Amino acid sequence: MTFTRALPAGWADGVDAITAPQLNQIDVNISRALDGSAGGSYLPNVGITLDGSAGVNVTTSSRLTVVGSLAMSGTQTQTGGLILSGNGQLSQRILTAPDSDLSFQGARYDVFTIPATLTGNRTYTVLATSPVPVTGHMLKIVRTLRNLASEQATPNRATIDFGGAVNTDFLESKFAFWTIMWDGSAWYPVEWSPTNVDLALAIEDSWS
Amino acid sequence: MTFSRAKPTGWTDNVDTITAAQINQIDLNQSRAIDGNAGGTYTPSASLTFGGSAGVTIGASNTLTVAGALDVSGTETVTGQVVLSGNNAGIGLRLLTLNDADQTVQGATRDVLMIPVTLTANRAYTILGTSPVPKTGHVLRIVRASVNMTNTAPSNHTCTLNFGGTALVFRGEKWAYLHLMWTGSQWLPITWSPTTLQVLAAIKDSWA
Numbered sequence: 001m002t003f004t005r006a007l008p009a010g011w012a013d014g015v016d017a018i019t020a021p022q023l024n025q026i027d028v029n030i031s032r033a034l035d036g037s038a039g040g041s042y043l044p045n046v047g048i049t050l051d052g053s054a055g056v057n058v059t060t061s062s063r064l065t066v067v068g069s070l071a072m073s074g075t076q077t078q079t080g081g082l083i084l085s086g087n088g089q090l091s092q093r094i095l096t097a098p099d100s101d102l103s104f105q106g107a108r109y110d111v112f113t114i115p116a117t118l119t120g121n122r123t124y125t126v127l128a129t130s131p132v133p134v135t136g137h138m139l140k141i142v143r144t145l146r147n148l149a150s151e152q153a154t155p156n157r158a159t160i161d162f163g164g165a166v167n168t169d170f171l172e173s174k175f176a177f178w179t180i181m182w183d184g185s186a187w188y189p190v191e192w193s194p195t196n197v198d199l200a201l202a203i204e205d206s207w208s
Numbered sequence: 209m210t211f212s213r214a215k216p217t218g219w220t221d222n223v224d225t226i227t228a229a230q231i232n233q234i235d236l237n238q239s240r241a242i243d244g245n246a247g248g249t250y251t252p253s254a255s256l257t258f259g260g261s262a263g264v265t266i267g268a269s270n271t272l273t274v275a276g277a278l279d280v281s282g283t284e285t286v287t288g289q290v291v292l293s294g295n296n297a298g299i300g301l302r303l304l305t306l307n308d309a310d311q312t313v314q315g316a317t318r319d320v321l322m323i324p325v326t327l328t329a330n331r332a333y334t335i336l337g338t339s340p341v342p343k344t345g346h347v348l349r350i351v352r353a354s355v356n357m358t359n360t361a362p363s364n365h366t367c368t369l370n371f372g373g374t375a376l377v378f379r380g381e382k383w384a385y386l387h388l389m390w391t392g393s394q395w396l397p398i399t400w401s402p403t404t405l406q407v408l409a410a411i412k413d414s415w416a
Contacts, residue, residue, distance in 0.1 A: 002248035005239040011228040018231055026238050033241035036211075039262050042244030047273075052251035056258075060282065063263035068270040069288075073296075076278040081343045086287035093292050108295045136301025136319065164356035181320065183303060189353045190320065190385060192401065 003029045097124055097158070106162070106180070106187065107133035114143035114170065118156040126162040126180070126187060133182035138190070142177040143170050162187040210254075211237040306333055315371070315388065315395065316342035323352035323378070327365040330380075335371040335388065335395060342390035347398070351385035352378050371395040 006022035034042060050056055058064045084090065092110035099118050103125040114124070126139065133139075143158055155172040162168075162180055164187075170176040179191035214230035242250060258264050266272045292298070301319035308327050312334040321333070335348065342348075350369060352362055364380035372394055378384040387399035 001240065001250055002243040002246045003239045003241055005235050007235060010232045010235075013228040016228065018226070022235075026235055029238045029241065029243075032243055032245040033238065034244045040244075041267075044244055044247035046247035048242060048247045049249040050252065050256070051249055052253070054252045054255040055276070056256045058264060058282075059257060059259040061261050062258050063261075063282070064258075064272075065263055065265040066272050067268040068266050068272065070266075071271050071273045072278060073294075074274055074276045074278065076274075076280065078284065079279070079281045081283045082280075083283060083285045083343060084290075084345075085285050088286040089289045091289055091291040093297065105295070107298060110292060131296055134298040134300035136303055137298045138301070168357075181301070181303075183322070186355045188322070188351075188355055189357055189383075190349055190351045191399065192357075192383075 003033070097122070101125075103127055105130055106139045106182065107131050107137060109139060112139060112141045114141070114158045116143065116145045116153040116175075118154050118158065121157045121159070123159040123161060126160065128163070128182060128187065135182060135184040137182045138179055139181075139187075140177060140179045140191075142175075144175050144177070211241070306331075310334075312336060314339055315348045315390065316340045316346060318348060321348065321350045323350070323362075323367050325352070325354045325362045327363050327367070330366045330368070332368040332370060332375075335369065337372070337390055337395060344390060344392040346390045348388045348390075348395075349385065350388070353383050353385070357383050 006025045007016065011018065034040075093108065094111045094113060095104060095109040097112060097114045099115060099120075099122070101123045104112070104127065106126040106128055108131075112124070112126075114122075124141075126141075141160055143153055145153075152173045153170075153175060157172050158170040160168045160170065160178060168178065176193045177191070178189060178193075180187040181190045182188070214233040215224070215226075219226065242248070302317065303320045303322060304313065304318045305322045305324065306313070308324055308329075308331065310332045313321060313336065315335045315337050317340075321335075323331075323333070333350070335350075352367060354362070361381050362383065366380050367378040369376045369378070369386060371388055376386060376397075378386075383401070385399070385401045386397060388395040389398045390396075
């Protein structure tokens with residue numbers, strides 16, 4: 001808090017007079033305080049920080065409008081809709097694989113891109129320990145190029161190890177993708193490109 | 209508001225004196241007010257609630273920083289960018305593991321429907337868009353997969369997906385997925401796994 005009491009000990013009737021500086025201090029402070037009745041615009045020259053655990057509520061009939069930036073380092077829980085409107089965009093975290101084996105934490109990224117050119121067979125291991133992903137976190141793993149039709153990946157395979165008993169390989173010279181989702185305890189495949197030979201029998205004619 | 213007037217009827221010159229209790233109340237209240245000029249750090253013992261319909265606005269040159277949690281139960285409209293940054297960022301989706309029984313699900317209430325690997329009979333899953341009506345653009349992923357897709361085959365039972373048009377069927381013993389998007393009036397398939405016999409003709413050789 002920045003406002004202080006004009007007379008910390010308080011006034012007593014018949015004992016303490018109110019001085020002009022005291023009354024002026026009170027008057028100036030009130031003129032600068034946030035008006036909980038009529039609202040208004042404020043231009044504080046330092047930030048307003050609300051600490052403690054009581055929180056701030058904006059009720060159903062009201063609205064919190066952030067024309068500037070919103071910096072979230074806590075958890076945002078959304079029980080209403082989230083609408084991207086106008087030029088609104090969602091920017092994801094991208095990690096480009098090196099031309100070497102790599103272990104990485106899947107919670108830290110949203111897209112993992114594997115270069116078309118690899119000089120040897122590579123193994124990429126997706127971890128979920130530090131931090132543990134939020135349930136429902138999606139990680140897309142893709143080996144691709146901007147021009148898929150005319151260029152091929154080098155004849156070196158990329159093995160994706162995300163905790164199952166069998167690694168999943170992107171075969172040599174092939175473009176491919178996986179999307180895996182953290183289901184709270186394991187990475188669960190939710191999308192895959194057609195087709196890994198290992199999986200061909202399992203997904204062939206999968207629709208009737 | 210929790211501050212109240214020290215003298216609700218107001219003072220009149222040469223009529224009303226100010227008592228110690230009154231000036232103490234004024235002084236204490238102002239010392240606890242939020243400073244709209246110098247900002248500051250506050251630890252309210254109860255939450256601050258903004259009611260009415262006027263709302264709260266953070267100006268364009270400013271930043272709303274939330275180090276704690278942000279709970280949004282109204283609609284959040286984003287016209288700026290949402291940037292996932294740092295190791296702890298992530299979007300947690302709403303998952304539902306479907307029953308080994310026919311089941312009806314409101315598609316707006318979930319983001320991912322996971323069909324069990326083991327079904328004891330053919331099952332029909334019905335996706336509704338009525339209560340609540342999904343937001344336009346809401347994407348619902350329906351997937352039959354497992355952590356280890358290559359080793360474990362799903363049971364030989366079909367999964368019929370009813371979402372308002374002609375029902376689509378995941379065949380027995382196959383992994384498959386289908387993504388539906390609410391267009392504003394109906395569910396529209398936007399992504400599907402290879403391959404359904406019924407749609408094979410429509411997508412065969414769809415790339416040049």
